[in-house]
Amino acid sequence: MAAPMMIRRELSSLARIFRGISRLEPRAGVTCSGHRTWNTTRFRLPPTSITSFHSATASSSTPSSITVTEEPDVLLQRLSLLVKGHDRAVLDSYEFFVTMAARELGMAVSDVSEPKKDMERLTLLKSVHIFKKHRVQYEMRTHYRRIQLTHLTGSTAQVFLEYVQRNLPEGVAMEVTKTTMEKVPDHILEPMSDEAPPSQ
Amino acid sequence: MGTNMAAHVSKAVLLLGQINQAGLGFQRSVKGATYATGVVTKTKRRNEDRGKDPVRRDKRVSITPRSESMPLDLDWTAVYPAAASFKPNTVPLPVRMGFPVKGGVPPDKKGNLELIKIPNFLHLTPTAIKKHCEALKPFCTEWPSALDTDAKCDQFFPIKVESTDYVSASLSVRNPAARVVHLKVKMSSLNLDDHARKKMIKLVGDRYCKETDVITIKTDHCPLRQQNKDYAMYLLTVLYHESWKTEAWEAEKTRADMEEYSWDGSRSQKNLLQLLGRGGGGGEEELLGRSDVQEYKESVTRLKNHGESESTVDQYKDAVKKLLQL
Numbered sequence: 001m002a003a004p005m006m007i008r009r010e011l012s013s014l015a016r017i018f019r020g021i022s023r024l025e026p027r028a029g030v031t032c033s034g035h036r037t038w039n040t041t042r043f044r045l046p047p048t049s050i051t052s053f054h055s056a057t058a059s060s061s062t063p064s065s066i067t068v069t070e071e072p073d074v075l076l077q078r079l080s081l082l083v084k085g086h087d088r089a090v091l092d093s094y095e096f097f098v099t100m101a102a103r104e105l106g107m108a109v110s111d112v113s114e115p116k117k118d119m120e121r122l123t124l125l126k127s128v129h130i131f132k133k134h135r136v137q138y139e140m141r142t143h144y145r146r147i148q149l150t151h152l153t154g155s156t157a158q159v160f161l162e163y164v165q166r167n168l169p170e171g172v173a174m175e176v177t178k179t180t181m182e183k184v185p186d187h188i189l190e191p192m193s194d195e196a197p198p199s200q
Numbered sequence: 201m202g203t204n205m206a207a208h209v210s211k212a213v214l215l216l217g218q219i220n221q222a223g224l225g226f227q228r229s230v231k232g233a234t235y236a237t238g239v240v241t242k243t244k245r246r247n248e249d250r251g252k253d254p255v256r257r258d259k260r261v262s263i264t265p266r267s268e269s270m271p272l273d274l275d276w277t278a279v280y281p282a283a284a285s286f287k288p289n290t291v292p293l294p295v296r297m298g299f300p301v302k303g304g305v306p307p308d309k310k311g312n313l314e315l316i317k318i319p320n321f322l323h324l325t326p327t328a329i330k331k332h333c334e335a336l337k338p339f340c341t342e343w344p345s346a347l348d349t350d351a352k353c354d355q356f357f358p359i360k361v362e363s364t365d366y367v368s369a370s371l372s373v374r375n376p377a378a379r380v381v382h383l384k385v386k387m388s389s390l391n392l393d394d395h396a397r398k399k400m401i402k403l404v405g406d407r408y409c410k411e412t413d414v415i416t417i418k419t420d421h422c423p424l425r426q427q428n429k430d431y432a433m434y435l436l437t438v439l440y441h442e443s444w445k446t447e448a449w450e451a452e453k454t455r456a457d458m459e460e461y462s463w464d465g466s467r468s469q470k471n472l473l474q475l476l477g478r479g480g481g482g483g484e485e486e487l488l489g490r491s492d493v494q495e496y497k498e499s500v501t502r503l504k505n506h507g508e509s510e511s512t513v514d515q516y517k518d519a520v521k522k523l524l525q526l
Contacts, residue, residue, distance in 0.1 A: 066338055073341055077353055077360060093321045100326060104333035105340055151347070156340040163336060165367050167283070169319035173368035181357035187437055189391060191444035 074154030078110075078179040081147045081164070085172040088117075091145045094172065098147055098164055105160055108150050115144040154180075265289035277331060280323040286315045291322065358389035361432070363425055379425050383417040383432040390440060398459055399450075400443040461504035463497045472496065472523075495519040 081098065085091050095112060102109050121139040125132065152160070161176060168174060270292050279290060288309040296306040297314045309315055347353050362382040366375035387408070392400060400415075401408050407416050417435055419428040455466075463469055476487050487493060499519040503512045520526075 075344075075347075075353075075357065077350075077357075087318070090319055093324075097321060097324050097329060100329050101333060104330060105336065106342075151343045153341040153343055156343075159336050159339045163332065167324060168367065169283075169321075170369070171319065173366070176365040176367070177362060178365070179360050179362045181353055182359040182361060183357055184359060184389065185433065185437075188440045191391070191396070192441055 075181045076152045076154065076157050076178055077150065077181045078177075079149045079152055079157055079161075080177040080179075081149075082115075082175040082177070083145045083147070083172055084142055084174070085169075086141060086143070087171070088143045090169055090172060091143055094169060095145050095147065097167065101164060102147075102149055102160065105156065107152055107156065107160065109147065110150045111146070111148040113146045115146060117144065118142040267292035276325055277323075277328045280328075283319075283323050286318075286320050286322070288312070288315070354386065354389070358386055359436075360384045361429060363429075379423060379428055380418065380420040381425060381428040381432055383419070383429075383436065385415050385436065387413050387415060392440075392443065395446065396443040400439055401459070403439055403443060461501060463501050468500050469497075492519070492522045496523050 099109055119139050119141050123135050123137050126134045126136045266289055295309045297312055298307045300306045366378055404415050417432045419432045422428045496519040499516040503516050
């Protein structure tokens with residue numbers, strides 16, 4: 001997964017890819033009046049330079065604009081990254097990169113742990129024909145690293161994940177587990193009024 | 201030997217500029233020789249002559265590597281702006297990598313395949329990360345400051361939906377395990393009365409965890425994650441409304457179906473009444489109203505519901521002693 005060549009282009013590509021990126025007002029506007037509305041968007045930018053999702057033009061000279069939408073941001077209670085690789089040193093470096101990026105973007109890193117490595121072993125015949133007593137053994141080691149972040153908004157998580165996944169080294173895989181929080185929907189708040197039971 | 205030299209020099213016209221003074225005189229006579237013959241023939245050189253030719257030069261000219269003339273305040277993010285392989289002449293570090301030769305050291309960085317193979321993070325130095333994050337900051341949003349503890353999150357947003365994304369390098373981008381959705385709700389956050397709660401636990405079965413009071417609904421029937429999420433919410437809705445309804449056949453609930461032990465109407469009560477009734481002729485209600493009988497009832501209920509422990513067994517012992525006036 002090669003990182004993009006220049007930072008400017010990365011910004012405009014991010015702007016293209018992130019639909020419905022919401023932007024906060026200055027801090028005064030964030031305090032919630034009721035716990036119903038967690039809308040983080042209250043204003044619209046003038047539509048002169050809004051980048052559309054499907055446009056393929058890469059304009060590295062114009063500064064990319066941030067698209068603001070009215071839909072409320074998703075709230076993630078926990079974001080768990082499990083990184084798998086064959087080389088422990090590569091995972092060490094990647095963990096340093098991820099934790100530093102999280103700290104720079106103001107995200108809370110709750111836990112960084114190293115689950116036990118897996119070893120898959122194979123015992124094969126050494127020779128093409130006969131010689132059953134002579135075997136050769138191979139093993140494949142998979143090292144893990146778990147990084148847990150808490151209390152993120154959906155757009156922050158999207159930005160962070162794209163950045164971190166674009167810089168995944170070769171031969172390293174990642175599993176991202178997101179735990180989103182939601183309110184109890186309206187149709188489960190109150191029981192329905194008495195109705196005739198459904199005919200079987 | 202003279203004709204051999206002539207043949208080679210006539211071919212290497214490009215190197216005329218680099219021939220040193222010693223060779224010039226040689227060349228003048230040689231030029232005349234080629235003009236005279238007109239035909240160039242390539243002749244094999246003997247091995248001994250190879251090193252002696254001052255005219256022959258390597259076509260590739262080696263220059264001093266860039267790493268030796270790098271200033272200390274160099275902008276490293278311009279040298280490695282993106283992921284690239286290790287270039288020994290660009291990286292000014294005296295790195296050695298590989299298995300050491302017997303009695304020696306790991307090999308040098310020049311032409312070291314091990315250094316090229318391993319993924320490097322030269323494009324992700326702390327300075328580079330800071331620069332990237334500065335550029336990414338405008339796209340991030342802040343977490344609402346009012347939801348700082350987990351307890352508050354659970355209070356306002358009790359439903360948790362978990363799903364997993366997979367990133368790996370393979371022939372396909374998709375992973376079928378990504379469609380699985382887990383929906384977790386604490387039963388205490390739902391609006392349920394006693395009957396509804398018990399019915400919900402019976403309907404849900406294994407998906408309810410008694411210690412944490414959490415219902416977990418796992419859906420993977422549908423091919424897409426959004427569909428599975430919608431299905432899980434639908435299941436929760438159905439469970440909720442069905443548990444509030446009371447069906448006709450629920451009246452047939454027997455003692456074996458009860459979730460908790462209740463002393464009224466049990467064999468223990470019948471035995472006790474029989475025992476006490478033998479002594480004096482008191483009415484049933486009078487007997488049940490006695491404080492020691494109430495204590496006995498409490499101790500038996502506690503023993504049955506909470507299991508055997510020192511406190512519960514002691515309580516039972518005291519209650520029995522008081523009852524039988526021992």
